[in-house]
Amino acid sequence: MEKFETFTGIAAPMPLVNIDTDMIIPKQFLKTIKRSGLGVHAFDEMRFDREGNEVPDFVLNKPAYRESSILVAGDNFGCGSSREHAPWALADFGIKVVVSTSFADIFFNNCFKNGMLPIVLPQEQVDLLMSDAEKGENARMTVDLEAQEITTSEGEVIKFDVDPFRKHCLLNGLDDIGLTLEKADAIKSYEERVAQERPWV
Amino acid sequence: MSPKTLYDKIWDAHVAQEAEDGTCLLYIDRHLVHEVTSPQAFEGLRMSGRKVHAPDKTIAVPDHNVPTTAGRENPDQMPEDSRIQVAALDTNAREFGVHYYPVTDIRQGIVHIVGPENGWTLPGMTVVCGDSHTATHGAFGSLAHGIGTSEVEHVLATQTLIQKKSKNMKVEITGKLSPGVTAKDVVLTIIGETGTGGGTGYVIEYCGEAIRNLSMEGRMTICNMAIEGGARAGLIAPDETTFEYVKGRPHAPKGAQWEAAVNWWKTLYSDDDAHWDKVVTIRGEDIAPTVTWGTSPEDALPITATVPAPEDFTGGKVEAARRSLDYMGLTPGMKLSDIEIDTVFIGSCTNGRIEDLRAAAEIVKGKKIKDGMRAMVVPGSGLVRAQAEEEGLADIFKDAGFEWRLAGCSMCLAMNPDQLSEGERCASTSNRNFEGRQGFKGRTHLVSPAMAAAAAVTGKLTDVREL
Ligand code: SF4
Secondary structure: OOOOOOEEEEEEEEOOOOOEHHHHOOHHHOOOOOOOOOHHHOOHHHHEOOOOOEOOOOHHHOHHHOOOOEEEEOOOEOEOOOOOHHHHHHHHHOOOEEEEOOEOHHHHHHHHHOOOEEEEOOHHHHHHHHHHHOOHHHOEEEEEOOOOEEEOOOOOEEEOOOOHHHHHHHHOOOOHHHHHHOOHHHHHHHHHHHHHHOOOO | OOOOOHHHHHHHOOEEEEOOOOOEEEEOOEEEEOOOOOHHHHHHHHHOOOOOOOHHHEEEOOOOOOOOOOOOOOHHHOOHHHHHHHHHHHHHHHHHOOEEOOOOOOOOEOHHHHHHHOOOOOOOOEEEEOOHHHHHHHHHOOEEEEOOHHHHHHHHHHOEEEEOOOEEEEEEEEOOOOOOOOHHHHHHHHHHHHOOOOOOOEEEEEEOHHHHOOOHHHHHHHHHOOHHHOOOEEEOOOOHHHHHHHOOOOOOOOHHHHHHHHHHHOOOOOOOOOOOOEEEEEEHHHOOOEEEOOOOOOOEEEOOOEOOOHHHOOOHHHHHHHHHHHHHOOOOOOEHHHOEOOEEEEOHHHHOOHHHHHHHHHHHOOOOOOOOOEEEEOOOEHHHHHHHHHOOHHHHHHHHOOEEOOOOOHHHOOOOOOOOOOOOEEEEOOOOOOOOOOOOOOEEEEOOHHHHHHHHHHOEOOOHHHO
């Protein structure tokens, strides 16, 4: 997993509540053998009409938001099916941070496994970020995970909470595999010992 | 030193690191890979810029999706999603540099047959695969079990698994097996006795005179179905039979290394006073040719029995049995040997090895399959197929009216073109009789290869001892 570094990016406002994983990635895209490449199908049914044309009103289709890396969303983001394809699709689109008052549990966990940071904030702070995001392309926010701060385009600083262990994993780019790789020395010395004891393996 | 079970010994030899809470980093000696459960794992490696830690210990082969009919090298024979999965394995195996047997390679076959056959599976190893029937390899006294896709990625990247130890269970089959009784009948009888949950939380070691007397093929049949008894893994201690089978296989040790290996393998047995958390003992003489009547592998009875009634059971099993009987279209009280069969499948990682084909051929030799019967033999690998052709078994099957197929999982599961249609009833040498396993609304009776062959000839489930 890539290390989560401080970045400045465009935030897209998605005030809709209960955006479920079916909306994030509809079921016809689950037959894939890949985790990557789902970004073009993110929010497919909201983003495209039945003929496959872009719906101009959908936020991520608007010129100002096509390069968004942050979503500021309504309550209960990521509810519904547990499909890990949802965070896969968002990450592939380029989203690194989702801000909401609340998230569905499984989606929340899946985000961390895929290098994304879901941030829970009280309603009034989400409102503040939402109106900042609505300013469009000029409203670039900065997310600093180390300091646990979001800085709005106006320079206003909002603090957020994050589980210390998850923070550690994101900052260092560690997933389960990453954590095991931290024990690479133990694996290596095991391999060296076995190469002596049971060279045929 | 405190006495240990075989499982304890193999476990201890593979702990690369142990945490305070007993969670271990278990080193994996062999990682087998097939097309269905690996694409996202390889993709994960690619996305994070990782390599396969030990490509030399990783063996890939397509088996679940591939057709078993001639001309299958042509990808047009597969539906789109199967084709994509097989193509993905092809790309991944080549790009990451793991050992690979594509469909055009004579060594291609069902992953659990390919591993032992080529000497990848050796005693005392840890073997994993994204497939529950990895338990098969336990027949060599290797700790072998299935894993999920995220774990596949973990093993690819680190050659380890994060694991906690299971409990020890001993299943002893004493005495001798009667004529006509095979390993398949033994394991169906065990599961009938212990239930599909009987082994949950345990690693089972199968032992006793009847197990000792089995060939490696028979031992693989037993361990293959450990998972159907709920256990993650089954084990049989290695002995001369094991060494004999392994010796000379392409990836088995040679020369001085062979001697050293055998010396270590000979220490792999459960100490006399080792502790067992659970023990089951069955008399070999009590085991008869066995068939399943329901939709769970535990629904196993001697062929001489009758179809049970739901009231014969207690608790949740009453309703389950009712549902099974309805699905299977059977009436309580009818003789199992009166059940008419229209399809016979001989193959799978349970019973797709040379010995299985020999046992089946012996029954059908000089006979014809029943009119209207659809019967197929699907060798477990290209090598098994070639050997069977050389021994004349293929001709026996063909003369009798069987289809003689190419290697793959075939009708073991409805994921490739070989499927049961609604209402069709199959005597199958595979391992799962779940609803829809062999095709939508298809009905499966699990049997040994000899019993399947007998059913093909008579058109009914048949006591092979009477043929
Ligand atoms: S033969 Fe059947 S049980 Fe064995 S690996 Fe193939 S599908 Fe699974």
